[in-house]
Amino acid sequence: xxxxxxxAAAAAGPLxxxxxxxxxxxxxxxxxxxxxxxxxxxxxxxxxDEVFLRGIVEFSNVCANDCLYCGIRRSNPxxxxxxxxxxxxxxxxxxxxxxxxxxxxxxxxEVDTPAENDRLAALITRIRAETPLAVTVSAGNRPxxxxxxxxxxxxxxxxxxxxxxxxxLFARLHPDCSLAERxxxxxxxxxxxxxxxxxxxxxxxxxxxxxxxDNLVLVHTLDLDMVGxxxxxxxxxxxxxxxxxxWADDPEMCFAAVAALRLIDPDLRVPATxxxxxxxxxxxxxLALQRGADVFMPNDTPGRYRKxxxxxxxxxxxxxxxxSCSSCATxxxxxxxxxxxEGPGHSRKARPTA
Ligand code: SAM
Numbered sequence: 332x333x334x335x336x337x338x339a340a341a342a343a344g345p346l347x348x349x350x351x352x353x354x355x356x357x358x359x360x361x362x363x364x365x366x367x368x369x370x371x372x373x374x375x376x377x378x379x380d381e382v383f384l385r386g387i388v389e390f391s392n393v394c395a396n397d398c399l400y401c402g403i404r405r406s407n408p409x410x411x412x413x414x415x416x417x418x419x420x421x422x423x424x425x426x427x428x429x430x431x432x433x434x435x436x437x438x439x440x441e442v443d444t445p446a447e448n449d450r451l452a453a454l455i456t457r458i459r460a461e462t463p464l465a466v467t468v469s470a471g472n473r474p475x476x477x478x479x480x481x482x483x484x485x486x487x488x489x490x491x492x493x494x495x496x497x498x499x500l501f502a503r504l505h506p507d508c509s510l511a512e513r514x515x516x517x518x519x520x521x522x523x524x525x526x527x528x529x530x531x532x533x534x535x536x537x538x539x540x541x542x543x544x545d546n547l548v549l550v551h552t553l554d555l556d557m558v559g560x561x562x563x564x565x566x567x568x569x570x571x572x573x574x575x576x577x578w579a580d581d582p583e584m585c586f587a588a589v590a591a592l593r594l595i596d597p598d599l600r601v602p603a604t605x606x607x608x609x610x611x612x613x614x615x616x617x618l619a620l621q622r623g624a625d626v627f628m629p630n631d632t633p634g635r636y637r638k639x640x641x642x643x644x645x646x647x648x649x650x651x652x653x654x655s656c657s658s659c660a661t662x663x664x665x666x667x668x669x670x671x672x673e674g675p676g677h678s679r680k681a682r683p684t685a
């Protein structure tokens with residue numbers, strides 16, 4: 332009887348007791364259907380049935396970094412490098428509310444120069460002045476003073492994944508920065524009163540169950556507002572070309588990680604990340620929404636730039652454009668018996684004001 336099963340799942344509630352590696356490993360090893368039902372029940376109890384649409388605009392693929400996994404790393408000569416002009420971004424942003432979206436997510440490669448940082452500050456100011464949207468930025472590591480400028484311009488939230496909790500693996504994958512530097516950025520953002528999102532890739536080569544559990548424990552320790560996790564998918568034009576996802580023989584582990592995330596930190600905003608659709612074509616994001624997630628990020632990047640923002644192969648929606656990702660997302664959400672959230676969908680965590 333699905334109703335009583337659901338009631339039992341709801342009664343189980345979030346993970347109780349100390350959240351350490353052993354407890355999380357047990358959770359990740361637990362029977363999958365019960366784990367998913369429990370995560371879905373906890374998501375409903377803590378976050379409701381709303382799914383917030385946060386439209387992502389990949390406004391530049393110019394990147395000074397050479398992260399070993401990433402398709403837009405600076406050493407990859409294939410993508411045509413672009414920066415979308417502010418007027419073209421504003422033209423999209425003005426239409427987003429009509430597509431049911433309440434947040435714009437501005438994502439890019441990393442270029443820490445005064446000109447680029449000022450350009451982004453001016454863009455945030457215009458979006459806040461000319462649209463009703465909340466603004467999330469995801470543009471990598473910056474000094475605290477730059478984050479402060481963006482906050483003052485109206486930035487509400489920032490996304491910066493820690494990618495892996497293992498400092499040695501982080502160093503091998505990121506020639507340009509350390510895990511400590513990235514965690515320092517997250518702490519600066521928190522101090523500045525910005526809502527903070529982080530996360531990691533699931534199944535980096537060599538990942539063990541213990542390391543996956545450590546990533547989830549770090550999420551818990553950081554006490555974040557939002558956490559995006561998604562499968563690692565090898566890009567053919569990177570040094571990790573041809574490397575299998577560590578969970579290739581048990582791909583459901585990627586969903587188990589989302590479910591565990593919800594049980595470890597029940598009030599988090601959790602996006603059903605795009606990489607789930609690349610790993611599980613056509614169904615990945617729907618299943619993530621049924622196993623703990625409560626946010627969907629339609630791609631609003633103008634169509635002609637999308638093929639140059641391929642972080643990994645088989646990224647969905649590369650041939651779409653003009654709000655079609657949003658209508659598709661809305662249909663997917665309704666088909667799950669859920670509805671599109673109204674209002675900005677800010678963090679559910681109460682924070683002292685900065
Ligand atoms: N430069 C910013 C940063 O690094 O935070 C934002 C852009 S970066 C391309 C966005 C995210 O893409 C990264 O945090 C990483 O987790 C993800 N990503 C990059 N390459 C990937 C791959 N091969 N498979 C899965 N996710 C990938």
